[in-house]
Amino acid sequence: MDVVDRPALDGARVAPADGAFEGFVRQGTILETKAFTSVSDEAGGYAVPREIDAEIARVLTQASPIRAIAKVVTVGSAGYRKLITSGGTPSGWASETGPRPESATPVFTELAPPMGELYANPSASQAMLDDAAFDVELWLAGEIAAEFARAEGAAFVAGTGDNRPRGFLTQPVSTARDGARPLGTLQYLPSGAAGDFAGAADERLIDLMQSLRAPYRQGACWVMNASTLARIRKIKTGDGHPLWQPGLADGRPASLLGYPVIEAEDMPDIAANAAAIAFGNFTAGYLIAERGETTILRDPYSNKPFVSFYATKRIGGCVADSEAIKLMKFAAA
Template structure:
């Protein structure tokens, strides 16, 4: 009897040597390791024995493999409207800083023999997008995870992407900047033209009537387009919600032509006055003093900074018989060029 137990114990520790490497799945190639990450999601086995400091803390985090992280990124780009048109940068630290100049570098003219005095020093401004941890906490029953036909990796990526897209879509539009990105509608606004406003202040044009469009609303929309400087206008995009868009689609010119032009083929966006339209449901409805319409080059005007890694924790204990998956990602955002975005304010002036 003792001999049998010794053999079983020896078999249990077969292949384990003191100082030997711990067998673990490679996170960048989990699918090649017989679905090792999927095994972790289903049962918590085959874990990556590292803590990812800065991503999920020393409580034990697991970086999502590139296959899943790519799915999340692709879904966010297609669902989160501002992300699809803004400038998105990947950062490797907790914060992000960018220097911009206002007005460019001063210059001067001189003849062939004239002296060249010093020109003025350009004015520099530092942009630091407010950042916060965007998280999702979906759960699944252990019975679902035990079902071999259940695509746990695809389900997790879809759930995280849907929740991240909803939360960040609202933050990029109207986020307060406290523990989250600062939306472009949260920036200070003024009716002053470019060059006369303080740095970081967006210009608005009045609709001409309190809480509504004035007569000849298409003229006001044309004024908003032309208020944007030429280099930004060529990359201009309209941003509004579906209720506002429904109003605008009915506008006609004096000869009866619609100012709205539907896309002529699949995948081609509809245009308003020749510029594409992005529907963002987090934009406010038309109302008194509402900034319900934005037009601009968001690639130049709005900056999104994010950590490239998405952290995930598997928690099978807190909510039995469900298994929670806590995923988090650090994202920031703010206006980077206040001359590249214009707003329409629904007010008389």
């Protein structure tokens, strides 16, 4: 009698060889340290596997627009420091045989992004985790990414710097030009009226764009929320052409006066004295410093029958170059 090969029943499936983390998530089984990065079990937790951490990073880049355009550095501790100079090396002219007096020395300033611990604490019932049809890793990555994206997106724009990043909208502001403002103070241009544009809106936007020096305009972009963008999309030039232009290819952002537009929902709406529009080179202007790994603690005891997954990540941020970002403030002056 011939033996017929039959597909295995669904309940007889063999768990994949890389399912150690899934076993930890579902049942709290012991993990092999070699499958994870530097965080040890003696520290009370395990680092997220590389596949899941990459998934979180991808979702964060999509959901947190400032992260996508800023400079992001990975640090090994919370004590990240960066040296910046407030000007170039002065020079002078001399004849062929004339004396060369000593020139001034550039001034160095230490930049220390305020850092805090970003955390998420999603929960699921043990019965849900036991369901073989439930993709635990995808759910966990999505839950953590959603929480982290919401929190960090708000902090990069308007964070206070108290145990969290300092947003660029909380920096001191002034109408003084570059070179005349203290280091760390952003320049703003008034719209001419409280909560509105005074005169031709396109001229105000052009003034804001041109206030950014040419080296920074290479790689610059506009940042505003959807409500402000809806207002901008209705603005037309004197000959009837719209300032806003849609992206010509999939994946490319729309443009305003030739520069891409980034929607950040944490930017304020157009209102009296609100800095609702930013224009700048955020790669040069804003610095994000973060620890490389996300750690997760599995807690099946505190809230039975639910299992909590306490995820943490150290992250900081601040304005690195105050000449690289300009603001439009909807005020008379």
